[in-house]
Amino acid sequence: MESFDSESAPLPRNMIENSMFEEEPDVVDLAKEFPSYPIDSDDVVYEPRSSRLLVRGLGENDLDEDEEDYESSARLLGMSFMNRNSSQRSAASSYIRQQPSGWCSMPSAWTMVVGVLILVLVASMIMVIYFLPGCTFTRDGCKKTMDTVYPVSTSGELFPWTELRLPVSVHPVHYNISLHPNLTSMTFQGSVSIIVQVLQVTKKIVLHSSDMKIISATFEGKEVKILEYKPWQQIAIKFPDDLKKGQYVLNINYTANFSSSYDGFYNSSYVDTTGAKRVLAATQFEPLAARKAFPCFDEPGFKSTFLIKITREPKYISLSNMPKAKTSNLSNGLQEDEFEKSVNMSTYLVAFIVAEFSSVSKNVSKTMVSVYAVPDKKDQVHYALETAGKLLDFYNTFFEIDYPLSKLDLVAIPDFLAGAMENWGLITFRETTLLVGNHSSHIDKQLVTCVIAHELAHQWFGNLVTMRWWNDLWLNEGFATYMQYTSIETVFPELDIDTEFLSIRFRALAKDALNSSHPVSTVVSTPEQVEEMFDSVSYEKGASILLMLNGTLTGEEFRKGVIEYLQKYTFRNTESEDLWNSLSQIMNTWTVQKGFPLVSVKRNGTQVTLTQEHFHLNSENTKDSLWHIPLTYVNDSCSALSSCKQVFHLKDKTATLKLPAQVKWLKFNYRSDGFYIVHYDEEGWRVLNEALSVDVNILPREDRAALINNIFALSRLGKVPFRQVLNLMEYIRNETETAPLTEALFQLAQIYRLLDKRSELNLVSRMKSYIFEHFGSLMDSQSWEQENSVSKITLRSALLEIACSLNRHNCTTQAKLIFDQWLASNKTNQIPSDLMTTVFKVAAQTEDGWTTLLDMYKYSNYDTEKRKTLEALASTQDVKKIILILQKSLDGSVIETHEFPFVINTICKNLPGYLYTWYFVKENWDKIIQKFPVGSYAIQSIIMSTTSQFSTKTHLVEAQNFFSSLGDRGSQMRIVQEAIETIKLNMLWLENNLNTLQNWL
């Protein structure tokens, strides 16, 4: 899935101590310890990472190396995983050891009697514990009450399963699914017939189902009763006798309403150009919503085949993962489409759509590629078709495995929350991420190309080979993100994708520097935790560490490793370890530990001492971690070409490096391809600074951007005084390249906003002058004409947007002029698409301008233009208008609800609306979580947008109080920790730097 984030909205992350884990029973390795009592095969659960069979209900002896890893990452997160926390274990064992020594040394009649009584008591308790159904016997005895272990189902009967993860004794093999969505009554009827394979003798079948009414169910043709446990979205059938190993058929008929949020089988509507309301139904199942559309074994590890039939009115078309096999006319005037049987795949990749769409198609090797959109927008699909064709060719060649289906549909859905979703053979997109109109700029095309490249990469990474469980989501997302940049760099070099990837790496570093971050591969269990995995760490850090790995291997070695991995696990599931076995062992330290290293470089003549430590913005709870760092570096004798790069593997805390005597300066982390930050000694920074002020081209532009990024980060960490940051910034007057300039602007704008929100009026105006002194002439020299170079338009839109938002006269005058000319020409006098946001934002500050833009927003047929208009509307300084926009986007009138997080993010950038927005979010929290699931990317974005600029004690307390009042409506989210941590860091930074800013700005 592609989380929608074209606006660099703050990304999420954080981990919670999860009491859920403490409720889980003990587990034991079957291979090591044989249980002394009979085990129901359903008590065998699959434990995710160590890939072994584990049995509920027993203690465990020792941990092997693998589990130590697992445990250490769990401990790092401050949670105990499945009661295997070592402190608990040692406490238990020391208790056992102490008991005998004090007791029996001096036996007396009294103690004998007491002893016997206690023995009898203990024995009878054990008997009770053992024979009571549902009590989990652990080394500490039965700690649970019966109803915790066997929950009560909706009907009042005990539900026969106690875990969030399904039992592994029964696997699905094939599903026949028939659906009849009714777009008038907004309901659907379904029937599913599942062929299941019983792998272990059992008395129950447990699967997922959510928000549906089950009408009837049969098992092998005989009617059966379905038990439901709603909190875990599970249903079960209990059998009086053992089900032997073999295949069986389970049928379920049900009805349901379309989902009212953006997941499951949901209906969506839009107004066409004639003003008529049109409806459609579409699906979004990742991660946990297939269960809302049909009862199923809804975990990625349960792959099976699917045959889907859809009944519809003749005016609609239906689409699904596979090509349509046939259409039959039904007696009631409806039609039924039947799709071919699918390949072996996970439930979250199933998809279907019923809508009135038109399409264009072309053949790409053996695949028919089509792009669908609503008929009004059929002229905007051609770019996507061309792009998808080229990228499909690239991936077929790169992976040396052909895309396995005979068709591939890309569909633009009018109301869609994520950026896009990689459903096998039926990729769904937001209109903004697929459609390209005549006036779209190269930046708009860059976004569309990125999303298509990402989703196509998933057809291999994710669809063909799938992570076994959501803890390894990064295997899907990190790889798809990495491949999206690799493929675009090769196929569309003109899109300047390297600069974009660099800024993604910087963002991932900023997120991962927080204590609330988590390891790339993280234990997850609850639905909220699964939702939270869709974050910067899985996508951006995942992609960054793959880039670093690629840098240490030759290009071909990396590609061969990837191909070997894909071939080995085709149509199957994997875990992190499988990838590294196929590629390299270097990466273990990068996937099981959160955070990243800070490498300090101290030079003494020809000797360089290198030290690594955890880069930790918040020094509470630090744990000393070590990484295997493939450290790259260049020096003044050869620095601008990739052939200059040298590699040193830093595995220990410190190491030394010998240099030739004549070396003047060193720059580590060549092109910032590695996921770490480098700190030089004072002399090291000084010589780099000096060299840059003479000639910026001594280093590649990525290195210059990284120096800026790193020194701001080091100042935040307290390693360098802010004065030193400003020293480095002096070279920027000679800078001309997009990457370092936009990084510098980004960092300064962040500080500007923080000061602005604190109403430090004097400093705000000095910061503004500082920005104008350093960037003013560059701002004024930008052209306002059509421009084709992506690098140039990226730079000018960043410069002009800041210039106009800081009211730079040259900028606002020009923007007003262009807007007026555009209106006067009845919009035929085109505004360059990359400047639209800037021009509209200036226009939105007047009453007339704002009203004109609102009208345009209502009637525009171009989604990209619409979004820019919305951004301008939301940047108004008028609080009444801000309130209107917030309300309209939450209730979905005028502004689609899927834009709500974007609206919030935009408003919060400016002073007038940001406090109001915080109160609005607090007031409307329940409504918000009805639309966007707790933990989801949208919720993460809403929380960070509203709180990440707080920097006072009052706001800290306010945020803490609000989040803790949420209880199970969100207080446990990792993003809440991140928000609180960010506020504290803001407070600390301002406390430490206000004086410096007063003195030096």
Ligand SMILES: [Zn+2]
């Ligand atoms: Zn994705």
